Structures are given as structure tokens and as C-alpha cells.
Amino acid sequence: MSSVVETVTGVVTPILNELNFELVDVEFVKEGKNWFLRVFIDKPKGIDIEECALVSEKLSEIMDTLDPDPIPQAYFLEVSSPGAERPLKKEEDYQQAVGDYIHVSLYSQVEGEKQYDGFLDEVTKETLTMTIRIKTREKQITFERKNIAKARLAIQF
Structure with missing residues (x-):
């Protein structure tokens, strides 16, 4: 295929x-x-x-x-069109999404979860850093790029 x-x-x-x-x-x-x-x-x-x-x-x-x-x-x-929840595939997609609200699915759990929604703060070759909200507090979390199964823009509710 x-x-x-x-x-x-x-x-x-x-x-x-x-x-x-x-x-x-x-x-x-x-x-x-x-x-x-x-x-x-x-x-x-x-x-x-x-x-x-x-x-x-x-x-x-x-x-x-x-x-x-x-x-x-x-x-x-x-x-x-890819729609409002456009997938992030290329490096350029990730760079353009800095500051945007995104959804990330992981291959393996980080802090007990495999899916996160939050604002993309920073992208490097090896990592992706997001600000996520847990109830009423915000937390910054960093993922290894090789652990990201899928990433896309998301709609914040």
C-alpha cells in the first residue's frame, strides 16, 4: 500500500x-x-x-x-480539505502549530496517559512540549517525538 x-x-x-x-x-x-x-x-x-x-x-x-x-x-x-483538525505530519506542520491547541496520541503512556490535548509550546527535533490543563491547573509536559503516534490540530471546548 x-x-x-x-x-x-x-x-x-x-x-x-x-x-x-x-x-x-x-x-x-x-x-x-x-x-x-x-x-x-x-x-x-x-x-x-x-x-x-x-x-x-x-x-x-x-x-x-x-x-x-x-x-x-x-x-x-x-x-x-484536511478540515479543522488537520493532522500534523511534516516538521513544517509542527512548527506552524506552535501556540495552537492540539491533540497528541502516544505509543506508550506518559504519566499514565496515552492521549493529551493542550497548547503546543515548543518543538525540537527530539521533543514536543505542551501546556495541558488538569482540572483547574495548567502543567507543561514534554514528549519524545519518537513516542508520538499521531498529532493533529484540535478544537478546544
Whole structure:
């Protein structure tokens, strides 16, 4: 499956560069009986449905001409915005999220928990530091980057 993601990333990147859009993520997943190729795109002021449709058309045209076909089974192509809870994948994503409210899922527990919500204070190559709220008090906590399974922007309630 990673070869599909790599191939699609290679095909869609020039399309996005031409349009000044950013590639956020590509995933190829099976849900039930169906396969889905999802391409998440964005730009500084957000992406709209017409822009998603444009990228979908251009990507679909190119994918249909590739030989050998990198995806021999039937699949649904979805091109969309990453939404308000955008995943943090690249180093640039983390740097841009400093000061923002985020959600972090960990591989192993830190202080008895595997999930944290809080404000991202600092990012280094090895660590990520957040300010979290425990009832009425705030606490700063640092995680090793290699222990982070997933991170995304979050909506604070």
C-alpha cells in the first residue's frame, strides 16, 4: 500500500505546485468491501470544493494513463480539505502549530496517559512540549517525538 501512496504523492505534487496548493496527506485504505484513495490538500486561506474538484479531475486523468496501473483494484478517489483538525505530519506542520491547541496520541503512556490535548509550546527535533490543563491547573509536559503516534490540530471546548 505504501507504494500506492508514494506513486500518488509523486503524481499529485506537480499538480498542487502548479496551483500553489499544499499536499497534507495521502492515504489508501480499505473500508468494508471498498478501497478509498484519499488526498488531503490545503492552502493558506483554506481550500474550497471547486479547488478539490479541479485537483480530483487532474489527478484522475493522470492516474488513468499510468501503465502499469499502480492501483489495479477498483477504488474511490476523494480529494478534500484536511478540515479543522488537520493532522500534523511534516516538521513544517509542527512548527506552524506552535501556540495552537492540539491533540497528541502516544505509543506508550506518559504519566499514565496515552492521549493529551493542550497548547503546543515548543518543538525540537527530539521533543514536543505542551501546556495541558488538569482540572483547574495548567502543567507543561514534554514528549519524545519518537513516542508520538499521531498529532493533529484540535478544537478546544
